Amino acid sequence: MGPYLPDAVRQHAARRPGAPAVTEDERTVSYRELDARANRLAQALLREGGLQAGARVGCLARPGVLTAELLLACAKAGLVAVPLNWRLAEPELAAVARDAEFAAVLTQEEFLPGARAIRAVLPKAPLVVDGTPGPDELDYETLLAAASDTDPGGGGDGEGETVCLQLYTSGTTGQPKGVRLTLGNLDAGDHLVRELGWDQHSVSMNAMPFFHIAGAGWLVQALVAGAHTVAVPDLVPQRVVELIEQRRISHTFFVPAVLHMLTSLPDIAARDFSALRLIAYGASPITPVLLRRSIQVFGCGFLQIYGQTETAGSATRLLPEDHDPDGPRARLLRSAGNTRPDVEVRVADPATGEPLPTGAVGEICTRSHYVTPGYWRRPEENARLFTEDGWLRTGDAGYLDEEGYLFITDRIKDMVITGGENVYPVEVEAALAEHPAVLDVAVFGTPDERWGEAVTAAVVLRPGAEAVSPAELIAFARERIASYKKPRIVLFLDELPRNPTGKILKRVLRERFAGA
Structure with missing residues (x-):
């Protein structure tokens, strides 16, 4: 296991202070700036805001500098960042806010109506605006400028069980559930760095929203590796391919729907993707036709990731060497890959929980340090989520072949x-x-x-x-x-x-x- 996010950024800030950490549009912050600004935000929330360890901080913002600073600040201060889906209707946002009991809310100016709907149900929570605040609202940059840049010191070795992120996913009852994720859950680990080929020269495109485990998890991995993250605040297909060219992107994560949009662009064949080394994909099924087309268009390595929010996005992976559409192992393109060295996966009888033999279809279960400690204040749902011996029940159905590759056949839930x-x-x-x-x-x-x-x-x-x-x-x-x-x-x-x-x-x- 490598250093957790706060220690990794501290090390990069000390050893490579001027290296670019996050770029949003034309603005870039270095690792030294990111570290210092996160310290100021943490101190502002702890000292000026009066927040206590474990308090939830809501965030209604597109991916970029603000979201990176908040996640790092919360990890350092023992607070919990709760990214919000800006596409939710105001009543849905209010429902999440009530459940999380936000102690403070950060937002960008364009999302002020939704943030104010949250403030209406939590009037005591300070509302911090990156932009022009209204009466009784705080300006983000003014708040940071007035705060100390002393590092709160949290998030180091031995604090892997500290919850730093809470992502909301709807349950089968339709009620939003907060999935708690710890520093240990988000640990990138040396093997993940090797699998993805991360290094300090990597340029990562983060095209997924912060409220999605793929967006938050991909950001953490890039920062831990010391890579340069180029955030995509608004996913416009033409703009995405332009950024890949202009910024010489080496690594990115796309859901299959985005791959479909990009490969359907009329000028896609004329684009220069020579800097691309790897595209990771997942979060929904992909057709073999789309996967073949994507491999042909981008000409880089592909890595499939299967998991869910409750597993910090990762349970199995299909490595680039297994992406061979015309080779003898082409059948593997229909699989979700096999497990990482520190992850266990088994297929069990949904009724009894007993493990099933190779080739038998049952419920996919997993056990690893990536697995959530449980939902926020949902004891009954937590009891259903885990087996007595600590396996997480994914609700997905599938089978393992004789080589340990996982094939997903259906979903037990109707999601x-x-x-x-x-x-x-x-x-x-x-x-x-x-x-x-x-x-x-x-x-x-x-x-x-x-x-x-x-x-x-x-x-x-x-x-x-x-x-x-x-x-x-x-x-x-x-x-x-x-x-x-x-x-x-x-x-x-x-x-x-x-x-x-x-x-x-x-x-x-x-x-x-x-x-x-």
Whole structure:
């Protein structure tokens, strides 16, 4: 295990003070500047803000300098950074804020409406604005300038169990759950550095949002390695390929939906990707056709990562040498790879928890230092998340082959993964069910080349109800939930398939409308 994030940045700041740490648009902060600014933010939160160890700090911001400073400051000060999805509706943001009980909130000016919705339910939490604050709000740069740059000293060796990050993911009940992640969970480790080929000359593109484990985890790995991170605040495909060329990007992480967008650009073949050494990908299924096209277009190594927020994003990986579309082991492209040296994976009977033999399909379980200590204030869900002997139950179904490669066959839960984002059907169903014309509704995922899966709604209308179009129902849902959760496909049925006990058979719907 290597140094945790705070010690790694301290070392880079001392040994390579002028080396670039994070670039956002035309602004770059060095490792010395990042270290000092994180110290000031930590001191401002602890001293001026009066926050105690373990307090939650909400962050409503795009990836960039601010998010890097907050994560490092919290790790040093024993605080917990809680990145928020800026695409959530204001009631959804307020629900997360109430659950986390923010002691302070940091935001960028463009997200002030959402931040003020949080302040409305937590009026005692200071609101710090990177931009122009309103009355009773604090200016971020003024706050830092007035604070001491003395290092709080936390986050060093022996503090691996300290929680520093909390990411929210919806549960099967539709209620947001805070996944707690420790310094040890986020430890990059020497083997990860070797697998990804990180070094101090690497230039990393971080194109994933900070509220996603892929974005936060990728940032931590780059900073620990001493690489230069180029943040992408807004993912515009044309701009992404321009940055790869201009900034000579060597490493990046994309979800399959982004790979689809990039490889579909009309001028993609004329771009210079000679600096690219590795593209990591994951968070949703990828089709063999898209993977082959991506390998051909970018001409670099590819590494698949399988995991979830509860495993700090990592359980298995498919190494670049296993990406051989035309070789004798081409079948491995359908797998999620095998385990890292410090990770255990097994397939168990979902009912009994007993391990299953090679080739048998069951629930994928994992055990490692990457696994979360549990959800924030969710004892009942934590009891379901872990087995008695400490294995995390992923809710995914799959099997292990004779070489230890993991093949994912389905999801035990009904979660839909679209564009790398988790969408739980119950949330979408609840929104659509509010429409006066809707009698019954079931939401599920159907294959989509661009997004991985499309959120699909099967709707039964009330007898005698006024005519309603798919577009109207989609717009209706968008008013109540985040845009990425809204259905992309609406199907009208006379009735929904059910078993004898009345449970909707979503498996039947997925099979019936796989080509929708």
